[in-house]
Amino acid sequence: AQSVTQLDSQVPVFEEAPVELRCNYSSSVSVYLFWYVQYPNQGLQLLLKYLSGSTLVKGINGFEAEFNKSQTSFHLRKPSVHISDTAEYFCAVSDRGTGNQFYFGTGTSLTVIP
Amino acid sequence: NAGVTQTPKFQVLKTGQSMTLQCAQDMNHEYMSWYRQDPGMGLRLIHYSVGAGITDQGEVPNGYNVSRSTTEDFPLRLLSAAPSQTSVYFCASGLWGRQPQHFGDGTRLSIL
Numbered sequence: 001a002q003s004v005t006q007l008d009s010q011v012p013v014f015e016e017a018p019v020e021l022r023c024n025y026s027s028s029v030s031v032y033l034f035w036y037v038q039y040p041n042q043g044l045q046l047l048l049k050y051l052s053g054s055t056l057v058k059g060i061n062g063f064e065a066e067f068n069k070s071q072t073s074f075h076l077r078k079p080s081v082h083i084s085d086t087a088e089y090f091c092a093v094s095d096r097g098t099g100n101q102f103y104f105g106t107g108t109s110l111t112v113i114p
Numbered sequence: 115n116a117g118v119t120q121t122p123k124f125q126v127l128k129t130g131q132s133m134t135l136q137c138a139q140d141m142n143h144e145y146m147s148w149y150r151q152d153p154g155m156g157l158r159l160i161h162y163s164v165g166a167g168i169t170d171q172g173e174v175p176n177g178y179n180v181s182r183s184t185t186e187d188f189p190l191r192l193l194s195a196a197p198s199q200t201s202v203y204f205c206a207s208g209l210w211g212r213q214p215q216h217f218g219d220g221t222r223l224s225i226l
Contacts, residue, residue, distance in 0.1 A: 044214075094213065101172070102147075102159060102213065102214060106154055
């Protein structure tokens with residue numbers, strides 16, 4: 001089974017500063033990769049996904065992520081954060097073969113400081 | 115367009131009671147799934163369905179049942195509630211590749 005590691009459980013960052021949220025997955029087989037955002041008391045929203053093609057994926061709200069197969073990583077980045085980006089961020093992975101199972105990381109809480 | 119609707123939003127149960135969490139989607143998605151979210155553990159898949167009449171187990175299925183009689187509805191049943199089932203439950207649906215694209219706002223369940 002796959003596993004997803006989000007090394008940072010909490011990331012504080014000042015407003016307008018850049019941020020990187022780290023995500024690593026376990027398997028070397030071909031995978032699909034995703035980032036979701038969860039605002040307080042809400043469900044998850046899809047930020048972006050990597051299925052194939054360009055390793056740099058752009059998503060909503062100015063976020064982007066880069067797929068690095070050799071390092072089995074899919075880090076999320078934003079060049080300048082806003083207060084409204086304060087939320088929980090989840091990385092997720094599914095195997096290309098079956099796609100039946102979908103594995104989430106434990107989440108990273110991003111706090112943007114005014 | 116309501117998306118994914120979960121009811122109730124909050125529920126308190128006593129140990130041993132049974133209940134059904136409701137989930138409905140109006141996007142004609144074939145794929146639906148149930149997750150539980152616990153602090154420090156992310157989301158874990160309970161059960162999923164790839165179409166009406168088809169369900170399968172996820173990572174943590176014990177103590178839960180599901181059925182899918184229509185494309186729109188995917189209820190989750192707790193057979194005999196236990197304190198370990200205290201959690202926030204999310205229903206999700208998707209159109210492509212069994213990926214959860216749309217989530218409901220969750221049901222916060224406490225078992226005393």
